[in-house]
Amino acid sequence: MTIITIQSSYSPSRIQVIKNTNSVIKHANFDQFPSWVSLKTTTTSSVKLEHKQGQVENLHLVSLSKHGKLNEAFEFFQEMDKAGVSISPYTYQCLFEACRELKSLSHGRVLHDRMRMAFENPSVTLQNCVLLMYCECGSLVDADKLFDEMPELNAVSRVTMISVYAGKGLLGKAVGLFSRMLESGDKPTSSVYTTLLKSLVNPSVLGIGRQIHGHVIRAGLCNNASIETGILNMYVKCGWLKGAKLVFDQMAVKKPVASTGLMVGYTQAGRARDALKLFVDLLTEGVEWDSFVFSVVLKACASLEALNLGEQIHACVAKLGLESEVSVGTPLVDFYIKCSSFESACRAFQNISEPNDVSWSAIISGYCQMSQFEEAIKTFKSLRSKNAAVLNSFTYTSIFQACSVLADCNIGSQVHADAIKRSLIGSQYGESALITMYSKCGCLDDANEVFESMDNPDIVAWTSFISGHAYYGNASEALRLFENMVSCGMKPNSVTFIAVLTACSHAGLVTQGKHYLDMMLQNYNVAPTIDHYDCMIDIYSRAGLLDEALEFMKNMPFQPDAMSWKCFLSGCWTHKNLELGEIAGEELRKLDPADTAGYVLPFNLYTRAGKWEEAAEMMKLMNERMLKKELSCSWIREKGKIHRFIVGDKHHPQTQEIYEKLKEFDDFMEGDVFQCSMTERREQLLDHSERLAIAFGLISATGNARAPIKVFKNLRACPDCHEFAKHVSLVTEREIVIRDSRRFHHFKEGQCSCNDYW
DNA sequence: CTAGGGTTAG
Structure with missing residues (x-):
């Protein structure tokens, strides 16, 4: 039979070639069956054939089972019963095999019952087929029962059970059976070793792994390449890299498979350099290449952000013509x-001839890392409509992330529903991303629902939810969650404490903030970093305790960084302290000349104090350094469409109505305007972007006129508009939610959830 | 026997 003229196109992956070969052979065999085998009528009506002890019937059953037509086969049993023809053991084997392939436990059980009736003492081989069927159909209970009942066991039976135990992580049972096998004198086959080794996947079972290694040596199987590699990988997974290296060094022939395993070990342990060193060794030794080696090496380069080295490897890849390989x-x-070379990343993606789900998830998460969230969502949508099969839980997680940054709950919840339908919410990753998404969209109830639905929320999920509350200003709820989490036995990490300190900061809880900062190391063994100290500076500064903040900065175990001064400067602005603000501004400009806050806030401080020259100096400095103040912008979603507004915006088609609506609040604005010292500012106040957005929200009250108006703003809420929103919420009895660049403000009956503290 | 993509912060 001529086979394997498959795939004229180049296919360098070994595994693919083998898989294809198998399927071709199988197909070829059974497509060549003569047509009469599938003709029920012919066989049953033919008296002649019946005399051949049912050979044809059995052959027919074999054919049906090879084609996976189990129902038809089962129907045919009746015909056979009628004709008094019995099913041969070989036919049973084929039928069990079909049940396995189709994972049909129900067919398998019926067949097993039938087989028991037919044979008093079925052969071990046949019993093993049933055993394997139960294992592969996922019924360990049935397999266990049969295994106990079997009067005779051979190596295959034991191997089958060892591998199913090992695969299910029932290590004790697998190892127990292995020992009994040794005791019984049966020599474990090499596949027993490889399966057992594969199931040893964490440091807690290193001891068992070493013992098995010992048995391998005694059994003289050390030169078996797949067992050798299995041992190496076992040591890698059990975290014993030294052992893995020893095994590697003793290998007679260094195949790329073993090297890949060791390199993976190094990369996962954060030892990317060692992985690359090994790669260079292979290079000089002239070891053959395969695509797996390159993927690990590239990952190592990615983790080191070693652009130059990676580019050299890219050149190597290109020379070998592997660039187009997924x-x-x-x-x-x-x-x-990872190296922030986005253009090269896009080009590399375009070079992939047949991108798969992993490729798509890589590029979509790439868009997120490039802050091209709209592009990420656009790509997702187009894939969703054209080729949904390439979407996986990784991609969904990235989309949730994109939606949280865009605060787009509309798309977000739809994608969430879609992911539920397709069971593609990555456990932990996806769920935490969802909690963040709903929190950032101001839907804490939905975030709560996701959180509550988790069986075992991990530290990231807890942290997401704590930050969600912090973001919303629910400090007490955030702290309650934290304590709750600790009592559940969860260990907070460094990010958790950022969330806790942020919560304290947003609510002005100075003493509590300091308490948590002090407890970090003492009680929770988490070393505070400069970021945590910066949070504390923020807490002091926001609370107006500027001297304390300065003192704290002097005594902390880190040099103040740009963020330290920025927090302090922002406190100086809030609490109108020009003197300290000048110092902070200078320090910030030194440490991060590109941060506009270092110019804008001092400028505001100067103008408020009427120091025009100094203010002008700030503007001049900014212009010289080619920096631009970010334009204040607010947006609101109406019927899925986003309406953006900037200061004094008159581009909106309903501009006239919007400004008329604003006029209704004139009385309130009058008092407001008198507080301002600058004419220019006074005029701008009337058409600040968030006011325009709120007014638009009021006039376009569709459907549910009682639904809160949700406004988003790119910068921090302006105090005057904050007052305005409080007033509007009082007189219109509409709830208003403003999400500024830092947090949520929830206005209700003239009050804001932030208690005017932000 | 070996790989590549995703979560929490200001």
């Missing part, structure tokens, strides 16, 4: 993204 192209995309 297995190399995909890690290449990720490598460029």
Whole structure:
């Protein structure tokens, strides 16, 4: 039979070739069956054939089972019963095999019952087929029962059970059976070793792994390449890299498979340099290449952000013509993204001839890392409509992230529903991303629902939810959650404390903030970093305790960084302290000349004090350094469409109505305006972007006129508009939610959830 | 026997 003229196109992956070969052979065999085998009528009506002890019937059953037509086969049993023809053991084997392939436990059980009736003492081989069927159909209970009942066991039966135990993580049972096998004198086959080794996947079972290694040596199987590699990988997974290296060094022939395993070990342990060193060794030794090696090496380069080295490897890949391979192209995309070379990443992606789900998830998460969230969502949508099969839980997680940054709950919840339908919410990753998404959209109830639905929320999920409350200004709820989490036995990490300190900061809880900062190391063994100290500076500064903040900065175990001064400066602005603000501004400009806050806030401080010259100096400095103040912008979603407004915006088609609506609040504005010292500012106040957005929200009250008006703003809420929103919420009895660049403000009956503290 | 993509912060 001529086979394997498959795939004229180049296919360098070994596994793919083998898989294809198998399927071709199988197909060829059974497509060549003569047509009469599938003709029920012929066989049953033919008296002649019946005399051949049912050979034809059995052959027919074999054919049906090879084609997975189990129902038809089962129907045919009746015909056979009628004709008094019995099913041969070989036919049973084929039928069990079909049940396995189709994972049909129900067919398997019926068949097993039938087999028991037919044979008093079925052969071990046949019993093993049933055993394997139960294992592969996922019924360990049935398999266990049969295994106990079997009067005779051979190596295959034991191997089958060992591998199913090992695969299910029932290590004790697997190892127990292995020992009994040794005791019984049965020599474990090499596949027993490889399966057992594969199931040893964490440091707690290193001891068992070493013992098995010992048995391998005694059994003289050390030169078996797959067992050798299995041992190496076992040591990698059990975290014993030294052992893995020893095994590697003793290998007679260094195959790329083993090297890949060791390199993966190094990369996962954060030892990317060692992985690359090994790669260079292989290079000089002239070891053959395969795409797996490249993917690991590229990952190592990505983690080191070693752009130059990675580019050299890229050149190597290109020379070998592997650029278009998914297995190399995909890690290449990720490598460029991690190095922030976005253009190269896009080019690398375009070079992949057949991108798969991993490739797509890499590029979509890349868009997120490039802050091209709209592009990420656009790509997702187009894939969703054209080729939904390439979407996986990784991609959904990235989209949730994109929606949280865009605060787009509309798309977000739809994608969430879609992910539920397709069971593609990554456990932990996806769920935490959803909690963040709903929190950032101001839907804490939905975030809560996701959180509550988790069986075992991990530290990231807890942290997401705590930050959600912090973001919303629910300090007490955030702290209650934290304590609750601790009592559940969860260990907070460094990010958790950022969330806790942020909560304190947003609510002005100075003493509590200091308490948590002090407790970090003492009680929770988490070393505070400069970020945590910056949070504390923020807490002091916001609370107006500027001297304390300064003192704290002097005594903290880190040099103040740009963020330290920025927090302090922002406190100086809030609490109108020009003197300290000048110092802070100078320090901030020194440490981060590109941060506009270092110019804008001092400028505001100067103008408020009437120091025009100094203020002008700030503007001049900014212009010289080619910096631009970010324009204040607010937006609101109406029927899924986003309406954006900037100061004094008159581009909106309903501009006239919007300004008329604003006039209704003139009385209130009068008092407001008198507080301002600058004419220019006074005029701008009337058409600040958030006011325009609120007014638009009021006039376009569709459907549910009682639904809160949700406004988003790119900068921090302006105090005057904050007052305005409080007033509007009182006189219109509409709830208003403003999400500024830092947090949520929830206005209700003339009050804001932030208690005027932000 | 070996790989590549995703979560929490200001």
